[in-house]
Amino acid sequence: MAPHASRRISRVAARLLAASPAIAAAHFRVESDPYDPIRNPNGYINLGTAENRLVGDLLAPRLADCSHVTPADTQYAPLHGARALREAVAAFLSRGRRPVAPEDLIIVSGATGALDVIASTLCDPGETIIVPAPYYAAFDVDLAGRSGARLIHARPTDRGGGRFALAPAEVEQALARARAEGITVRAVALTSPHNPVGCVHPPEVLRDLLQVAADHQVDVISDEIYAHSVFGPGEYVPLAEVKDSPLPVERIHTVWGFAKDFGLAGFKVGVLHTVDPEVRAAARELAYFAPVSTHTQAVLTRLLSDDRWVTEFLAESARRLGGSYRAATAILDDYAIPYTPAQAGFSIFTDLGRLMPERSFAAESFLWAALLETLHVSVLPGGLFGCPEPGWFRICHTTAPELVGEALNRIGRHVATVATGSTAVAGRRSS
Ligand SMILES: Cc1ncc(COP(=O)(O)O)c(C=O)c1O
Numbered sequence: 001m002a003p004h005a006s007r008r009i010s011r012v013a014a015r016l017l018a019a020s021p022a023i024a025a026a027h028f029r030v031e032s033d034p035y036d037p038i039r040n041p042n043g044y045i046n047l048g049t050a051e052n053r054l055v056g057d058l059l060a061p062r063l064a065d066c067s068h069v070t071p072a073d074t075q076y077a078p079l080h081g082a083r084a085l086r087e088a089v090a091a092f093l094s095r096g097r098r099p100v101a102p103e104d105l106i107i108v109s110g111a112t113g114a115l116d117v118i119a120s121t122l123c124d125p126g127e128t129i130i131v132p133a134p135y136y137a138a139f140d141v142d143l144a145g146r147s148g149a150r151l152i153h154a155r156p157t158d159r160g161g162g163r164f165a166l167a168p169a170e171v172e173q174a175l176a177r178a179r180a181e182g183i184t185v186r187a188v189a190l191t192s193p194h195n196p197v198g199c200v201h202p203p204e205v206l207r208d209l210l211q212v213a214a215d216h217q218v219d220v221i222s223d224e225i226y227a228h229s230v231f232g233p234g235e236y237v238p239l240a241e242v243k244d245s246p247l248p249v250e251r252i253h254t255v256w257g258f259a260k261d262f263g264l265a266g267f268k269v270g271v272l273h274t275v276d277p278e279v280r281a282a283a284r285e286l287a288y289f290a291p292v293s294t295h296t297q298a299v300l301t302r303l304l305s306d307d308r309w310v311t312e313f314l315a316e317s318a319r320r321l322g323g324s325y326r327a328a329t330a331i332l333d334d335y336a337i338p339y340t341p342a343q344a345g346f347s348i349f350t351d352l353g354r355l356m357p358e359r360s361f362a363a364e365s366f367l368w369a370a371l372l373e374t375l376h377v378s379v380l381p382g383g384l385f386g387c388p389e390p391g392w393f394r395i396c397h398t399t400a401p402e403l404v405g406e407a408l409n410r411i412g413r414h415v416a417t418v419a420t421g422s423t424a425v426a427g428r429r430s431s
Contacts, residue, residue, distance in 0.1 A: 012146060021141045022384050023048070030378040035403070045407040046399070048378035050195065050346045052229070052263040053399040054320045058313055059263055066302035073295040080287035081107030081271075085297040088304040089271055093256065098241055104275045106283045107297070111225045111257035111270035113290035115142035115189075118221055118253045118272055121282045122186045123149035129221070130154055130174050130188045132166050133386035134349070136195045136223060143189055143221070152178055152185075153386045163340045164197045164349065164387070166190065168208035175216045187253075188213055189221040193229070193236055196385050196394040197349045198342025200234030206242045214246040222254050225270075228261035228314045231322030232343025240273070250276040258300060260346070261314065267296055321346070321398065328397035328404050335412030346398040349382070352411070353391025354418055364390040375414065377407045 009017070027049045035043035081089075086102035093100040108114050115138075123129065125148025131139055133153040144151050154174040157167035171188055178185050188209065193200045201209075213220045222239035230236050240252045257270035269292050274280050304310060328348060332339055338351040352371075356363040361383045368381040371393075382392030397404050 012148070015148070016141070016145050019141050019145055021138050023137050023380060026372075026378055026380065030372075035376065035406070037402075037406075042376065044372070044376045044378055045403050045410075046378045047396045047404065047407050048380045048394075050260070050396050051265045051398065052260060052317065052321070052346060054324060055263040055313070055317050058316060062303060062306075062309060062313075063299065066299045069295055070298065073298045075294060077291075077294040077297055079291040080284040081105060081292070082294065082297045082301070085301045088301045092304050092310065093271075093273065097238065100273060101275075104273055104280060106272040106274070106280070106287050107292055108270055108272065108287045109290040109292055110268040111223065111255050111259060112138065112142050113268075113287075114255045114257065114270035114272040115139070115221070115223065116146050117283050117286045117290070118255065118274070118279075119143040119147040119149050119187075119189075120286055121279055122219055122221075122253075123147045126150065126184075128152050128178055128183050128185045130171055130178070130185060130218075131386065132156065132171055132188070132190055133388060134164055134196055134382060134392075135189070135386050136191045137380065137384040137386075139189060149186070150183075151189075152183075153388075155388050162199060164194075165199065166194070166201050166205050166209065168205060168212050171209060172212045172215070175212065175218070179216070185216065185218050187219040187221050189223065191223045191226070192239060193224075193226040193344035195223075195226060195345050196347050196380075196382075197340055198345040198347055199340070200230055200232065200236050200343045202234070203237045203242055206237065206239055207245065210239070210242060210245045210247040210252075213251065219251045219253060220247065222252060224254055225257050225260045226345045227256060229318065229321055229346070230344040231318045231325060232341075234343045236344065250279075253279065261317070262303070263317065264300075267300070268292070269296060269300060324397050324401065324404065327401055328395070328408060331405060331408040331412060335408075335415050337412065337415055347394045347396045350379075350393050350395050351391055352393050352415070354415055356391055359390045361390045368393070371411065375407075375410045377410055379407075379411075 030044035030046045033043045035045045086105045089105055090100045090102040108117055128150045129143055131151050131153055152174055154171040156164040175185055227236055240249055240254055254273040258267055259265040272283055340349045342348055353359055356367050364381045364383050371377050380394045
């Protein structure tokens, strides 16, 4: 019998099965049994998922105005995005910045889809993408799952720029090592602003990264899905707009989407911006497999059409994000739980190492399970994000303040218990 006859599924399918994203699994598990102080006090509190649940009241009336269905909304639209939505998104992305052309946008199902499209466009199976760590955990699947690319982690730095800051020198070393080993590197991929750390990369650091990419002749994929979710003083600069970039703009591919800045995660609409004609043409073809419903595109076109609403919505959203970040970090401060200061995004990268009997990834995984099973709180371990140091967890704070308070107080009380010498949640099984 031929060796492949016993294999029922393809290599790609097997790879996807093996790499099923832990983020999604944790989300659906806890969302099926949500905590409610009266109706379900034993349910789970989800601080693992990066959804902005603070802006629903702002969105609801606007969506009601935008959601009617016209006959055109029931028909096929161009599969890489309806012209009207690409124009509206281009105008949105151009606000106060260099103009973005609608022709350079590819609209697909989620930023997830956009990452898959650009990785599959740039990489053949076995080729490599360098990711500065910690990195967005789903890059493992989004960039590598279907394309067959491999990810190589570049370590962060804590020299200046803050803990886990983007370190172009480390990216350079990872590139040089890969090259020395004969590995073909096609791109560097980063999140900007950073998920999970929440920092805004200074323009000079981004410029250094572009220099490294130019020196090694690789492309850069910049996931800027949190572009308008900045609440700190740092100024977010799109990678494609860094001044005096040594890397031609054709080699910079930017991903954005409606999930974060507009709190519309469930709409699953992502955008790829690429000006290289060949990459763009290939990406358009791949978009065929992940188009967005014509009606959803129409709703978003109408949503963006009111410039004043958009400006006010984004300003209010940033205000609420900042408020919720400050409330959550105040609780962490009360329990003396360390974290890296954030300026953007929905999460706080928090050091729960004190709850572990030792700093190891095994202990971190055990603590993750213990927090879920014992405290009924879902947060995500840094190991999923390629964090080089065990003990760090991503805690999302952008849900109802009572839930955030309840969950952080549960964690804080445990930290306090450990500090007074009682058993850590992570130590229970072995005791
Ligand atoms: C950095 C980053 N990129 C992409 C995504 C996925 O976005 P979408 O839901 O539009 O696929 C997320 C969602 O958490 C994210 O944080």
